[in-house]
Amino acid sequence: MAALRQIDDADTIALAERHLVQPWPVAGSIGAEARTLIGEGDGIYITDGDGKRLIDGPAGMWCTNVGHRRAELAQVMYDQAMALSYNTPWYTMNEPSVVLAERIASHAPGDLDHVFFTTGGSSAVESALRFMQFYNNVRGRPEKKLILSRGGAYHGSTYLSASLNGRPRDLDWMDGAKELVVKLSAPDPFRRPAGLSVEAFEQFLVTEFEETIARVGAERIGAFVGEPVQASGGVIVAPGSYLKRIREICRANDIMYVSDEVVTAFGRLGHVFASKDVFGIEPDIITFAKGVTSGYFPLGGMVVSARLMEDLRKSNHPDAMFGHGLTYSSHPIGCAVALKNLDLLEEGVLAHTRKVAPYFQSQLKKLEELPLVGEVRGVGLMACVECVADRESRNPLQLDKAVGARIDAHCHELGLLVRPLINMCVMSPPLIITESQIDDMVSILREGICRTMDDLRREGVWNG
The missing domain is CATH 3.40.640.10 (Type I PLP-dependent aspartate aminotransferase-like (Major domain))
Structure with missing residues (x-):
């Protein structure tokens, strides 16, 4: 059931830009920015202010372990x-x-x-x-x-x-x-x-x-x-x-x-x-x-x-x-x-995590096939996809254009929330995620990385 709203989303964003100080802001926008508005959560999914349903890739911030909307x-x-x-x-x-x-x-x-x-x-x-x-x-x-x-x-x-x-x-x-x-x-x-x-x-x-x-x-x-x-x-x-x-x-x-x-x-x-x-x-x-x-x-x-x-x-x-x-x-x-x-x-989530974690890691590891990906690493239900400009030298793909944020933007459009960290994408979904949902998550992430590679080639900032 949707939460009752006293104001519409446009007003919420405007109010945030006027009054809400976000965590970890930069000086150029401190106290004057709005971030992605999240309205609802259910299981491993969240819904943004535009009504788009997204897999909650970071589980909030490593924390929504048993999923959203647990009565x-x-x-x-x-x-x-x-x-x-x-x-x-x-x-x-x-x-x-x-x-x-x-x-x-x-x-x-x-x-x-x-x-x-x-x-x-x-x-x-x-x-x-x-x-x-x-x-x-x-x-x-x-x-x-x-x-x-x-x-x-x-x-x-x-x-x-x-x-x-x-x-x-x-x-x-x-x-x-x-x-x-x-x-x-x-x-x-x-x-x-x-x-x-x-x-x-x-x-x-x-x-x-x-x-x-x-x-x-x-x-x-x-x-x-x-x-x-x-x-x-x-x-x-x-x-x-x-x-x-x-x-x-x-x-x-x-x-x-x-x-x-x-x-x-x-x-x-x-x-x-x-x-x-x-x-x-x-x-x-x-x-x-x-x-x-x-x-x-x-x-x-x-x-x-x-x-x-x-x-x-x-x-x-x-x-x-x-x-x-x-x-x-x-x-x-x-x-x-x-x-x-x-x-x-104790009643099942821990055992489920131990069961699906190897599948989660193995499916994400396949992303190393992509030339932009230097390494996929992790343990349990936490992993990182690190992007590099050159796999041999392991130079990080810093770019002023923040490759992690680019991947996140593409994935958002496709139905996945990613936590971008400069040249890295961190994944830590709710522990109740199923193997089929892992497939969905990895498929979207793969497409988001591929679209980012196309962007970078088109702009002439990467030729991998």
């Missing part, structure tokens, strides 16, 4: 709002948050069994970093605060979390806590240094990590923060046993390993958490958001090792306060929705 989740929101719409987490608590914490802890690896809830991914990473700072202050190590991060990383938009970002353009015009962050190379096999095999590249990354610790000093490094798969950096899957080796180095040097699973948790790779089930690592902290409610309500959080909590309780500063919290921490509606969403995942 069960809408009903839970209503029921919980009618029972308890809010309570302050400063000196009260609610039952949904307690039950959800236990459910999440039961899925987390190792001894990760304490959960702090936030409002989203950025605040989850921010909370993990502030916890690391607090932990080292309480343990008498105020100098142990530096954070290791990597090129290609994306960890959020709040001050500390954004300081870790390593994608092109993220920090060109923005300030950050640069004095706290030490950057490492992106674990991107496709863009590894010339002459290195993938195995040699893995060793290069591990050696760089070890040498960085030796140079900076383990006594000054508080945490390593890494996505199991670098999502917004282009679905970068690190080579071989790289993650396991980094985990062991962190353990040996008493450096907290924070696994940023804001994207990969709650089903994207077929498991509630991917750190151990997919990559074989047991971190000290896991951050999560997005899929925890399938995007139906803003919620995020971190799961923390029992060992770290015990270290704090045994310290000589029992009155030291972790002065961190959010008005909407442990929100009862968000936690109630997450509980029902977890039910849906």
